[in-house]
Amino acid sequence: MLLHNGEAHFLWRCRVWLQVWLQVEGTMSSMSHGFPAVGLCLAALLLSNALLYLYLESLYPTDELLLSSHVGCEPRHFKMATMKNCIPWLQCSQINAEVRKLKLIGQGAVKKVHLAEWRGQKVALSQLSSLDYLEDFLHGVSMLQALQGPHVVQLVGFCLDNHTQVTEYHPLGSxxxxxxxxxxxxxxxxxxxxxxxxxxxxxxxxxxxxxxxxxxxxxxxxxxxxxxxxxxxxxxxxxxxxxxxxxxxxxxxxxxxxxxxxxxxxxxxxxxxxxxxxxxxxxxxxxxxxxxxxxxxxxxxxxxxxxxxxxxxxxxxxxxxxxxxxxxxxxxxxxxxxxxxxxxxxxxxxxxxxxxxxxxxxxxxxxx
Ligand SMILES: Nc1ncnc2c1ncn2[C@@H]1O[C@H](COP(=O)(O)OP(=O)(O)O)[C@@H](O)[C@H]1O
Ligand SMILES: [Mg+2]
The missing domain is CATH 1.10.510.10 (Transferase(Phosphotransferase) domain 1)
Structure with missing residues (x-):
């Protein structure tokens, strides 16, 4: 049976809580057998671990939480960290007029990637390096569109006429x-x-x-x-x-x-x-x-x-x-x-x- 992420995580969480509860229960019953101070300390320790779980979950949220908090734009829109509002993906005219190449930051088989600037924002501008790879490039752009979400680099725009795509820039690189x-x-x-x-x-x-x-x-x-x-x-x-x-x-x-x-x-x-x-x-x-x-x-x-x-x-x-x-x-x-x-x-x-x-x-x- 294939569980969805949420279900699996829920079961995992239940298992953890059950484990903590059983441990606390066991510790409490040992208290009634003559070691109240030790029992109390252990119970406190276990409860503090349980609280730690809650804290960790807030630090490291599940996929569902990430999905709902990610960017929060409508489909086909983007928003980078310093922007106030989401705006529609840039199209050819905007890319040609407003995106300025700064320096080469990467070169794979398919694309040449430049750090670029758009209205004061740093972005990554990728251009097809050889027409031999046109099919791969087009496939990549369509997958980027279809899979936008917290696991995928944010698409800022694309222009199929001149084989260009713009994505959010990540300064730490690959x-x-x-x-x-x-x-x-x-x-x-x-x-x-x-x-x-x-x-x-x-x-x-x-x-x-x-x-x-x-x-x-x-x-x-x-x-x-x-x-x-x-x-x-x-x-x-x-x-x-x-x-x-x-x-x-x-x-x-x-x-x-x-x-x-x-x-x-x-x-x-x-x-x-x-x-x-x-x-x-x-x-x-x-x-x-x-x-x-x-x-x-x-x-x-x-x-x-x-x-x-x-x-x-x-x-x-x-x-x-x-x-x-x-x-x-x-x-x-x-x-x-x-x-x-x-x-x-x-x-x-x-x-x-x-x-x-x-x-x-x-x-x-x-x-x-
Ligand atoms: N958004 C980005 N931010 C920072 N570096 C990038 C970005 N996009 C690409 N790069 C750099 O360019 C390299 C090549 O990009 P990639 O998309 O893998 O091209 P190719 O399709 O030719 O393999 C990456 O490994 C990375 O070092
Ligand atoms: Mg690559």
Whole structure:
């Protein structure tokens, strides 16, 4: 049975409250057996943990809360941090007249990206780099429109006539910069297992959204290596993740037996899922795209442990996180894609590990 985010989170919350309640109950009954002072202290400690949960939930809201609080504009409108009102997406005439390029900040296969300025606001202006990739560019713009929400970079406007799109600018850049950003003195206080695990939760939430969001079941195809995958995500200034590059999101539809292939070339290496590799490579048969079988979104699940290893980096407490995630990561790496968990299954484990580790940390600090 597939639970919706809200339901799963509700069940998780019930489980946590039940656990806390049972512990408090147990502690109270031990009080009646002759250790009132110790019992009272433990009960207070457990109750303080319960309050901590409430506090954490307010700090780290569920997806539904984020969705309702995100920007709050009508469809096809945008609003950046310093703007008072939402305004409609910019069109060709406004982009051509009002957006001024400042400097090149990124160059992938499909787009050339400039930091630009629009009415005193910094924005990112992306332009198609070669007509060979026109189809990918147009696909990316349509996915950006369809998937607008807290998990996706905010669209500011687009002009199909000259193959341009404008998005909200994120000064920390792509996720590939994570370690160098956290090494900077002004960001060092964020370099904790808590913040890094929150980024991993964001990453898996994004996959869950792409696998079952408003655009159907989409596969994050432009992810043939760890580095490539990381460059498709941006780090926001408040250390959250948004997906930025949606140029390669083919749709899987199991009801129509529709599978996908990520490109027409042979994929190699350990980062991609085994079903993405040419099955006859060991028999010496040369690659032929028409004989290559299709696959589904479980290729993204295979890649989760590697991305999370990168996101966790080497911080105190990171090894404990890896220990708790060992089992679910082992399942992500099942050769048979059908045996892998869904992104939501992984997300629920990450959330519960995060919650219990924060509680243990706080409990441990309280004891000192
Ligand atoms: N809104 C943005 N804010 C900051 N940096 C950006 C933004 N959009 C893109 N970039 C930078 O440009 C790079 C390439 O962008 P991307 O959309 O992935 O292009 P491509 O489709 O060619 O791969 C990103 O990895 C990132 O470093
Ligand atoms: Mg890219």
């Amino acid at each position: 996720l590939l910069n994570l370690d160098s950003i956290l090494a900077q003195e002004q960001h060092q206080q964020h370099n904790t297992w808590q913040m890094r695990l929150r980024l991993a939760m964001d990453y898996v939430s994004i996959l869950h959204y792409l696998h079952g969001g408003p655009a159907g079941r989409r596969v994050m195809c432009d992810s043939s290596s760890l580095e490539k995958t990381l460059t498709q995500f941006l780090l926001t200034s408040d250390f959250r993740l948004v997906v930025n590059d949606l140029d390669a999101l083919p749709e899987v539809d199991p009801s129509r037996g529709l599978l996908v292939k990520c490109g027409h070339r042979e994929l190699t290496g350990d980062f991609v899922a085994p079903e993405q590799l040419w099955p006859f490579r060991t028999k010496g048969k040369p690659f032929a795209d028409n004989l290559m079988p299709g696959y589904d979104e479980r290729t993204d699940i295979w890649k989760i442990p590697d991305v999370t290893w990168f996101l966790m980096g080497r911080v105190p407490g990171g090894d404990v996180v890896h220990f708790h995630l060992f089992q679910i990561h082992e399942k992500c790496k099942k050769e048979d894609p059908k045996l892998r968990p869904s992104a939501l299954d992984v997300l629920n484990v990450y959330r519960s590990v995060y919650g219990s580790m924060v509680r243990d940390n706080a409990g441990f600090r309280d004891m000192l």
